[in-house]
Amino acid sequence: GIVERVKDLPKLSYDFVIIGGGTAGNVVASRLTEDPSVSVLVLEAGGLNTGIENVSIPLQCPILTPNTPFDWNYTTTPQVGFNGRSVIYPRGHILGGSSSVNFMGYTRGPSTDYDRYAAITKDPGWSWERLLPYIFKNERWVPPADHHNTSGQFDPSVHSTTGVNFVSLPGFSHPIDQKIIQTTKDLPEFPHLVDINAGSPVGIGFTQSTIGNGARSSSATSYLSPQVIKRENLFVLLNAQVSRVLSQGDVSGKISFGVVEFTDGVGGPTKQVSAKKEIVLSAGSLATPHILLNSGIGNKTELEEIGIKTVVDNPSVGKNFSDHTATGLQWLVNSNLTLEHLHRDPAFFESELEQWEKSKTGIFTISTFNNIGWLRLPANSTIFQSSPDPSSGLKSGHFELLFTNGISRPPFPATGNFLSISVGLVSPSSRGSISINSTNPFAPPLINPQYLTTDFDIFTVREGIRAARRFVAGPAWKDYIISPVQNGTKDDELDVLIRGSAGSIWHGCGSAGMTATDAGYGVVDPDLRVKGVEGLRIVDASVLPIVPAAHPQAAVYAIAERASDLIKQAWNQK
Numbered sequence: 001g002i003v004e005r006v007k008d009l010p011k012l013s014y015d016f017v018i019i020g021g022g023t024a025g026n027v028v029a030s031r032l033t034e035d036p037s038v039s040v041l042v043l044e045a046g047g048l049n050t051g052i053e054n055v056s057i058p059l060q061c062p063i064l065t066p067n068t069p070f071d072w073n074y075t076t077t078p079q080v081g082f083n084g085r086s087v088i089y090p091r092g093h094i095l096g097g098s099s100s101v102n103f104m105g106y107t108r109g110p111s112t113d114y115d116r117y118a119a120i121t122k123d124p125g126w127s128w129e130r131l132l133p134y135i136f137k138n139e140r141w142v143p144p145a146d147h148h149n150t151s152g153q154f155d156p157s158v159h160s161t162t163g164v165n166f167v168s169l170p171g172f173s174h175p176i177d178q179k180i181i182q183t184t185k186d187l188p189e190f191p192h193l194v195d196i197n198a199g200s201p202v203g204i205g206f207t208q209s210t211i212g213n214g215a216r217s218s219s220a221t222s223y224l225s226p227q228v229i230k231r232e233n234l235f236v237l238l239n240a241q242v243s244r245v246l247s248q249g250d251v252s253g254k255i256s257f258g259v260v261e262f263t264d265g266v267g268g269p270t271k272q273v274s275a276k277k278e279i280v281l282s283a284g285s286l287a288t289p290h291i292l293l294n295s296g297i298g299n300k301t302e303l304e305e306i307g308i309k310t311v312v313d314n315p316s317v318g319k320n321f322s323d324h325t326a327t328g329l330q331w332l333v334n335s336n337l338t339l340e341h342l343h344r345d346p347a348f349f350e351s352e353l354e355q356w357e358k359s360k361t362g363i364f365t366i367s368t369f370n371n372i373g374w375l376r377l378p379a380n381s382t383i384f385q386s387s388p389d390p391s392s393g394l395k396s397g398h399f400e401l402l403f404t405n406g407i408s409r410p411p412f413p414a415t416g417n418f419l420s421i422s423v424g425l426v427s428p429s430s431r432g433s434i435s436i437n438s439t440n441p442f443a444p445p446l447i448n449p450q451y452l453t454t455d456f457d458i459f460t461v462r463e464g465i466r467a468a469r470r471f472v473a474g475p476a477w478k479d480y481i482i483s484p485v486q487n488g489t490k491d492d493e494l495d496v497l498i499r500g501s502a503g504s505i506w507h508g509c510g511s512a513g514m515t516a517t518d519a520g521y522g523v524v525d526p527d528l529r530v531k532g533v534e535g536l537r538i539v540d541a542s543v544l545p546i547v548p549a550a551h552p553q554a555a556v557y558a559i560a561e562r563a564s565d566l567i568k569q570a571w572n573q574k
């Protein structure tokens, strides 16, 4: 069951205590409680995901964050690569975590990204081939909301119809969709991808999203379905913000963790629960290292400077954070059928909303991008004379183009209709960190992704912008594009645009990275156990040692499925 106060819990000791009812945490909670003899408590800082219509309506995703109760409302530290600007860093503060507020793109990324995880951990279990069964355990492929003929828009052989999270093609088409696909036929530089999730995503194709029956499918709607949540061995405590994990001394020479400290209600007094078997940290790539540092697990010198007693000296905690930036480009277009229309005409908005409420069809059933693609820099690019290629190989993009039929996030301009292409940097070489500067565990962490601090990263964004401009110069856009909003073509002009306007797309990973058992760095071993301690495992985006060259929720779901099996095996459970 789901409860809001500690007094409503039946007990204060469980086999497993999961910190964070987010994307990964709910997978683990659902899988572990398949065995009725195992008890699980999930501690989630946010509130319920149900009863909030905009959480369910796909096209309303841009207004769920920032500055809402469903968001942790973080900002980064001033970013040198962004001319000293701090930028917003949304994270879901709600059951389902970021899967309840994200933009629902379902992109597995290149197979070679997973093969690289297998190499880093020396565990073939993390390879693409060995993870595919877990990807399939997660995915439930369903028809799009409009039930259009989808043949040629995906490859059924790489999908599963028996998993848990709905995945579908866009259930409403925009006039630009056909222009985009036509351009992949007209311009050989931009190959057509029949299926973006076949493991080799270089090219442009139709977006696949965690949407089913016209509504958002999150880890809360899927893995915590009413059938799961009524299990007598599963409890979810909402409004419970974890401050620290506490050790109870040594077990066979290792420090053992089995107690979790958290608030009883928002801002309430701290209480403790214990885990008889394991604590599973699934608080995400910002909060997981934050909780570890608060608990004295981190770089000894840095913890001492703040005045936190070191329990475990692990200098890798919070380091190695890798993330994606995006630079938005717009063009003024010769059309009324863009998203601007929806935001300027309240009657149209209301009638579409009513249609969604009645039949779960229409424009509200889709996210903000029906087409997406990844591209590589040419192999003879000058940057490779001085910088190694940070991507996992020829199947991986260096940058992403994400197409929106208008402007999707407020503020909306008063006049004009637009085409937007967001240029994402998906194989960055910059690395940043998550750290703390306070002994108050409820103070926010310092988020310093160090965006665009390498020559490779700024070079690649410039080339991504040039590629986007070549794309809309294709014949399909003649008579459609009126003029670009951003001008400037020289490197220094593009740098002013990029450093002055780029933001994050909030895909951060690696802040508690997995490495080989004998690696000498890294936070968790290949079974996701925190190195050098007993009783503590991490299952969330923070263990992915390098951000995938794709939007990461598909990878997070897959690793959480495998992690659940690793935990079951470790404890001989069904």
Ligand SMILES: Cc1cc2nc3c(=O)[nH]c(=O)nc-3n(C[C@H](O)[C@H](O)[C@H](O)COP(=O)(O)OP(=O)(O)OC[C@H]3O[C@@H](n4cnc5c(N)ncnc54)[C@H](O)[C@@H]3O)c2cc1C
Pocket (backbone or CB within 6 Å): 019, 020, 021, 022, 023, 024, 025, 043, 044, 045, 046, 065, 090, 091, 092, 093, 094, 095, 096, 097, 098, 099, 101, 102, 103, 104, 105, 106, 107, 240, 241, 242, 243, 282, 283, 284, 285, 287, 288, 291, 505, 506, 507, 508, 539, 540, 541, 542, 550, 551, 552, 553, 554, 556
């Ligand atoms: C606005 C936005 C749009 C995005 N769009 C996409 C997209 O289209 N496609 C895609 O693939 N990815 C997208 N992402 C990224 C993706 O959603 C995340 O990478 C992924 O969901 C992370 O999963 P996680 O389990 O690591 O963390 P989360 O899902 O964030 O879960 C962490 C959970 O822990 C809880 N928590 C944190 N701290 C504490 C604490 N101290 N005590 C108790 N509970 C705590 C949080 O409230 C949350 O519920 C987006 C992210 C955002 C924010």
